[in-house]
Amino acid sequence: MGKNIILDKASFRKKIERLSSLPTLPNLLEKFSKMVEDPNTTMADFGKELSKDQVITSKLLKLVNSAFYGFPGRISTVTHALVLLGNDVLKGLIITSNIFENLPHEAYPLWRHSMGVSLASRAIANELSLEDIEEYAVAGLLHDIGKVVLHIEANEEYREVINHAHTAEQIMWQAEREILGFDHANIGRWLCEEWTLPAKLAIPIAYHHKPGIPSEHKIRVAVIALADIVVRGLGAGAEDDLPLGPPDPILEEQIPLTLTQIRKLLEEIGPEIESLKSLVPEDMK
Ligand SMILES: [Fe+2]
Numbered sequence: 342m343g344k345n346i347i348l349d350k351a352s353f354r355k356k357i358e359r360l361s362s363l364p365t366l367p368n369l370l371e372k373f374s375k376m377v378e379d380p381n382t383t384m385a386d387f388g389k390e391l392s393k394d395q396v397i398t399s400k401l402l403k404l405v406n407s408a409f410y411g412f413p414g415r416i417s418t419v420t421h422a423l424v425l426l427g428n429d430v431l432k433g434l435i436i437t438s439n440i441f442e443n444l445p446h447e448a449y450p451l452w453r454h455s456m457g458v459s460l461a462s463r464a465i466a467n468e469l470s471l472e473d474i475e476e477y478a479v480a481g482l483l484h485d486i487g488k489v490v491l492h493i494e495a496n497e498e499y500r501e502v503i504n505h506a507h508t509a510e511q512i513m514w515q516a517e518r519e520i521l522g523f524d525h526a527n528i529g530r531w532l533c534e535e536w537t538l539p540a541k542l543a544i545p546i547a548y549h550h551k552p553g554i555p556s557e558h559k560i561r562v563a564v565i566a567l568a569d570i571v572v573r574g575l576g577a578g579a580e581d582d583l584p585l586g587p588p589d590p591i592l593e594e595q596i597p598l599t600l601t602q603i604r605k606l607l608e609e610i611g612p613e614i615e616s617l618k619s620l621v622p623e624d625m626k
């Protein structure tokens with residue numbers, strides 16, 4: 342006997358649509374998207390407009406300047422952040438700074454995990470000499486955004502899913518599929534649609550557990566999937582998620598790193614992941 346489906350897919354999707362109309366986030370995002378699409382908007386106009394929102398500006402600048410985000414103490418204006426990071430990264434960060442804010446206490450490991458995967462994604466992209474490594478960092482930060490939404494919007498049901506995963510020793514996305522009928526990667530994809538995030542972010546978010554499926558942005562998916570595995574291996578999984586098992590062979594194909602390079606990478610990010618374990622979201626405020 343299969344478990345009952347406790348959340349209805351269509352109504353949950355509606356809930357997500359409503360989530361995207363929460364104050365601050367959508368207004369700002371909408372304005373942001375419109376300005377980005379308008380060829381007459383200059384970077385300076387843009388930074389000026391965004392800076393009108395003091396709360397988001399200060400949160401954004403704190404995040405961008407944090408040691409974990411990679412530009413410690415270097416960025417003082419939104420315009421500068423935009424020039425350095427690009428629209429897509431900034432959009433991802435606006436979402437992050439809003440969404441992670443409402444995280445219940447029991448989901449703090451998920452926050453640490455997301456920060457860790459962000460770090461690892463950037464390090465892997467860097468090792469592979471890929472362009473726009475900050476896009477990888479932001480995809481890593483958002484890869485489990487579907488879980489964040491489950492914690493916030495369906496806390497009780499999600500607790501049931503986590504309990505079920507523990508008892509049945511199931512991987513979280515499989516337990517989600519069994520009990521909810523969809524998984525956090527599906528939710529991530531819906532959110533990306535709602536927020537009109539570009540495919541280069543949406544696809545890694547949607548396929549980080551099935552890296553063999555997408556035909557475009559394969560390398561991006563592979564980097565995020567590998568970062569997820571590495572970070573769990575370093576003991577920073579979310580909700581005591583089980584280890585993911587042997588990596589998909591597609592990762593080896595997509596990510597041509599030698600053993601020496603992987604060792605170097607682990608040495609590089611190991612201490613950062615370790616120090617993350619004692620952090621709470623408040624430390625980043
Ligand atoms: Fe995931």
Ligand SMILES: [Fe+2]
Pocket residue numbers: 454458484485569
């Ligand atoms: Fe993850």
